[in-house]
Amino acid sequence: MLSGINFDIWSIIFLMAASQGLFLSFTLFFSKSGAKSLLALLTLLFSICLIYYVAYWINILDQIPRLFDVIQGFTYLFGPLVYLYIKSNRTGVYIHWKHFLAFGVYLVYFVAQSYYPDKRIAGWQILIQNSQLVVYVYLIYRLIQSDRTERFKKWRLELLIAYTGYVLSFICYYILVFTGFLKIEYDYMISLASSGFIYFVGYKGLVRSDTLKNYDNQPYRHSSLSGNASYAIMKAIKEYFEAYHPYLKSDFKLTDLAKETRFSAHHISQSINEVEGVSFSVFVNQYRFRAARQKLCDDNSKQLRIIDIAYDCGFNNKTTFSTVFKRYEGITPSEYRKLKFQ
Numbered sequence: 001m002l003s004g005i006n007f008d009i010w011s012i013i014f015l016m017a018a019s020q021g022l023f024l025s026f027t028l029f030f031s032k033s034g035a036k037s038l039l040a041l042l043t044l045l046f047s048i049c050l051i052y053y054v055a056y057w058i059n060i061l062d063q064i065p066r067l068f069d070v071i072q073g074f075t076y077l078f079g080p081l082v083y084l085y086i087k088s089n090r091t092g093v094y095i096h097w098k099h100f101l102a103f104g105v106y107l108v109y110f111v112a113q114s115y116y117p118d119k120r121i122a123g124w125q126i127l128i129q130n131s132q133l134v135v136y137v138y139l140i141y142r143l144i145q146s147d148r149t150e151r152f153k154k155w156r157l158e159l160l161i162a163y164t165g166y167v168l169s170f171i172c173y174y175i176l177v178f179t180g181f182l183k184i185e186y187d188y189m190i191s192l193a194s195s196g197f198i199y200f201v202g203y204k205g206l207v208r209s210d211t212l213k214n215y216d217n218q219p220y221r222h223s224s225l226s227g228n229a230s231y232a233i234m235k236a237i238k239e240y241f242e243a244y245h246p247y248l249k250s251d252f253k254l255t256d257l258a259k260e261t262r263f264s265a266h267h268i269s270q271s272i273n274e275v276e277g278v279s280f281s282v283f284v285n286q287y288r289f290r291a292a293r294q295k296l297c298d299d300n301s302k303q304l305r306i307i308d309i310a311y312d313c314g315f316n317n318k319t320t321f322s323t324v325f326k327r328y329e330g331i332t333p334s335e336y337r338k339l340k341f342q
Contacts, residue, residue: 010188011054017195018054021047024201035088042081043201045074046194053191070110075129075170076103079136082163086143086156102132126174133167155204162200169193233263233271247287248314254280285324288314292325296337306333 021043028040052071055061080099087094109125140163144156169189240261246252257280258265272283292313295301301309310321310333325333 007058010191011057014050014054014188014191014195017198018047018050021050021198024198035085035093038081038085038088038093039201042078042085043198045077045081046198049074050191050194050198053194066114070107073103073106073110073129076106076132078163078166079133079140082159083136083140083143086140086159102128130171130174133170137164137167158200158204162197166190166193166197229267230271230274233267234275236261236263237268237271241287245287245291247284248291248312250311250314250316252284252314284314286328289324289328292321292333293329293336296333297340302341306337309333 025040025044025047028036028043049071052061052068055064055068077100080103084094084096084099106125106129109121113122137160140160144153144160169192173189237257240257241247244260246257246260254265254269257263258268261268263271269280272278272280276283278286292309292315295304295309295313304312306321307318310318313321315321315324322332325331325336329336331339
């Protein structure tokens with residue numbers, strides 16, 4: 001029988017956030033999307049941690065089995081799950097054991113501390129815990145920047161910002177703990193960040209559900225091409241693009257790429273659609289756009305007309321060039337050049 005329970009308004013608010021997080025996680029689990037299952041697990045773990053913190057505030061933590069204290073180590077999974085979600089797509093979920101190694105080490109530490117408690121080791125564990133959170137902020141940022149897919153980049157950056165907010169609150173909490181400035185109001189810091197993350201994902205999932213949809217490839221649902229094969233094909237295509245710049249030819253077609261890379265046109269189209277989330281023509285125009293943007297900033301190209309740069313980068317006409325450029329940069333090529341050389 002639990003006794004000495006002491007609820008306050010904050011505990012009630014956080015329990016409500018946790019319950020909504022549990023509901024959201026189960027909704028995402030049954031969405032039939034591999035990548036969303038990672039986001040569902042992330043939301044579930046955030047919710048469980050939130051319930052654990054509430055148990056501490058209402059004075060029942062000492063009355064439940066110590067085994068539940070392992071929940072404190074769930075933070076070792078937050079960064080990896082965000083990273084793996086961003087790296088995955090609808091048909092292929094990217095999983096690698098190395099991302100769960102830190103949590104495995106924590107489990108060993110948790111069992112050892114149960115029998116041989118050592119405050120010095122506990123202090124080092126907290127330092128490692130905070131460091132791992134920061135490392136994944138960096139790894140996720142690098143992953144997003146290295147991915148040239150434009151379709152979901154905004155959503156991924158927003159997810160990174162939400163995760164970074166949690167990390168900062170977590171670090172600030174322990175700074176206050178070790179400096180002796182922690183007050184009860186600050187103790188809610190991590191839970192506020194966790195609640196914010198849950199509501200953020202909930203808003204995106206319910207109000208803007210399209211942002212959580214990874215690549216919906218209905219035309220290829222019966223294809224024998226696996227997710228790993230799609231990634232391998234895309235890697236080869238990108239290497240070919242970087243080495244030979246075929247997109248600079250205005251008449252470059254899917255059949256040309258199939259002939260040069262010796263992949264079937266169908267598998268190339270499927271791989272681009274699944275991994276990049278765009279069609280072949282959009283994929284090619286993304287490379288043309290980046291080539292043109294670089295040329296507009298080049299001092300050696302200052303004397304070239306906009307239409308000349310468009311032709312040099314593979315566009316057939318100025319209208320298409322301006323439309324594509326404005327889609328990604330928000331301004332026309334002429335306006336972009338003026339900003340760079342003003």
